[in-house]
């Protein structure tokens with residue numbers, strides 16, 4: 001019983017956190033991600049939070065409503081982790097981060113990205129398993145590399 005109450009409280013806390021996270025603007029989220037990365041080649045230097053929205057930033061593409069649809073940072077020399085707040089980029093269709101030195105695990109919150117078409121994370125230093133939440137994304141074409149089956153962690 002005790003443990004259940006604890007788990008329920010924990011869940012409530014996590015839901016509250018998720019609500020806070022979802023109130024970030026997309027620019028806030030990407031800037032938070034920028035700060036979590038090491039960027040020796042200055043590829044995300046243009047990610048300037050003082051601009052009204054992130055649509056003018058390099059490697060970021062938006063739709064006509066100024067909502068982020070693509071982040072293209074393949075082979076950019078980036079290291080660091082993926083932040084869970086990325087799951088708040090609600091119109092994101094393409095997340096291209098292959099061939100970097102990104103480490104840590106894949107945030108389960110990416111399962112919230114229901115518009116995602118391609119999630120390219122191959123050729124990084126990611127560990128752990130593919131979050132089950134990603135199986136909810138019906139449109140997801142491939143996760144790591146086209147020569148792999150859909151849910152594979154390592155480069156083939």
Ligand SMILES: *[C@@H]1O[C@H](CO)[C@@H](O)[C@H](O)[C@H]1NC(C)=O
Pocket residue numbers: 075076077078099100101
């Ligand atoms: C990863 O880091 C190593 C060591 O710093 C570096 O030599 C290598 O080029 C990096 N790889 C990528 C894809 O950025």
Ligand SMILES: *[C@@H]1O[C@H](CO)[C@@H](O)[C@H](O)[C@H]1NC(C)=O
Pocket residue numbers: 015018019022087108109110111112133
């Ligand atoms: C995002 O995903 C997490 C984990 O899958 C979930 O708990 C959370 O409710 C979701 N948040 C939003 C804002 O949809």
